[in-house]
Amino acid sequence: MGWLSSIFWAFWYILPAYFANASPVLVGGGRPIDGGRVWRDGRRLLGDGKTWRGFIGGVLIGTLVGIVQYFITPDFYGSLETAVKLAFLLSFGALIGDLVGSFIKRRANLPRGYPAxxxxxxxxxxxxxxxxxxxxxxxxGQIIFLLVVSPFIHWGANYFAYRMGWKSVPW
Amino acid sequence: MGWLSSIFWAFWYILPAYFANASPVLVGGGRPIDGGRVWRDGRRLLGDGKTWRGFIGGVLIGTLVGIVQYFITPDFYGSLETAVKLAFLLSFGALIGDLVGSFIKRRANLPRGYPAxxxxxxxxxxxxxxxxxxxxxxxxGQIIFLLVVSPFIHWGANYFAYRMGWKSVPW
Known part of the structure; x- marks a missing residue:
């Protein structure tokens, strides 16, 4: 596999996770997952930014992306079942990682939305x-590549959204 | 390879990077790498915390760790040359990553030593x-494992050092 092809398949593989991670911005809102509960430090478990609608919507959108991907490149997945399982786990994993991140940020006393x-x-x-x-x-090699470039894609996308007026802060 | 063995070799592989990353605390001090220069935002390029002595000392300590590792498990490396190259690149890479991190933290206006x-x-x-x-x-699998456990090892070690009175803050 050439390096350009390796890079393409790395992005293709991880696409449902990117979609799941970004989708709560669109489908979010509603009842917070922590139900308003506080941790023993007196601060919210996760905060109002993490809602059931955002979580479930993110998993659904990410899984749907995987189904579309299967019909574009069936050979990459082997079977629709594998594609759905993979997209579900990538999306679910991305959103669990996001919740763990919020939990850690609340414990470190960073306000909601503040970048870590x-x-x-x-x-x-x-x-x-x-x-x-x-x-x-x-x-x-593909995993290391994604780890190195993802922060820059993340910052680039946020800065673009800020310059377009879609976000009020550039992060 | 069993999973316990996989975990052992993952830690063994990355050991020079951990040593290089921790050693500036011991061998640091001296002239800052940025020579006091400021970026166009008016803030220091890297700050006083990143010094030539810390950088070079960290690369040397990490590389030495790799040489010791070679004499304990020569088969893992194949040759002393490979072990030295690997340990040098792991240490150099760890410290470059640390400098890039400092650069990003200075741009985000986090004070020196403040955790990101x-x-x-x-x-x-x-x-x-x-x-x-x-x-x-x-x-x-080994790379994903190291990425998942390293933050917890990092926090555990810092908390231990704090409880032992070696550090003034628990991060």
């Missing part, structure tokens, strides 16, 4: 890779 | 894995 450099760009990715690993994984 | 959750625990590791990749790499 590194955690925000890598937590969902590492969690997605870990959850999906039993079904299908990438080569170690 | 995620970046501090993962930046040096990802950079070490990327630099060492051409010489010798791990399986994708």
């Amino acid at each position: 450099i590194g955690l925000d760009q890598l937590g969902f990715l590492i969690s997605a890779l870990a959850f999906a690993y039993p079904v299908k994984t990438l080569s170690s | 959750i995620g970046l501090d625990q993962l930046g040096f590791l990802i950079s070490a894995l990327a630099f060492a990749y051409p010489v010798k790499t791990l399986s994708s």
Whole structure:
């Protein structure tokens, strides 16, 4: 496999996780997952930013992306069942990683929406890779590549959204 | 390879990077790498915390660890040359990752020593894995494992050092 092809399949593989991670911005809102409960430090478990609608919507969108991907490149997945399982685990893993990140940020007393450099760009990715690993994984070179470029894609996308006026802060 | 053995070799592989990352605390001090220069945002390029002595000392300590490792498990490396190259690249990569992290933290206006959750625990590791990749790499499962457990090891070690009175803050 050439390096350009390796890069393409790495992005193709991880696509449901990116979609799941971004979708709560669109489908979010509603009842917070922590139900308003606080941890023993007196602060919210996860905060109002993490809702059931965002979580379930994110898993559904990510899984749907995987189904579309299967019909574009069936050979990459082997079967629709594998594609659905993989996309579900990548999406579920990405959103679990996001929740763990929120939990850690609340414990560190960072306000909701405040950036945690590194955690925000890598937590969902590492969690997605870990959850999906039993079904299908990438080569170690592809994983290292995704880890190196994802933060820059994340910052680039946020900066673009900020310059377009879609976001009020550039992160 | 059993899973316990996989875990052992993953830690064994990455050991020089952990040593290089931790050693500036011991061998640091001296002239800052940025020579006091400021970026166009008016803030320091890297800050006083990143010194030539810390960088060079860290690379030397990490490389020495690799030489000791070679004499304990020569078969894992194949040759002393490979062991030295690998340990040098893991150490150099870890410290470059640390410098990039400092640069990003200064741009985000975080004060020196202030934790960047995620970046501090993962930046040096990802950079070490990327630099060492051409010489010798791990399986994708081992890489995902290191990415998941390293933050917890990092926090555990810092909390231990804090409880022992070696550090004034628990991060």
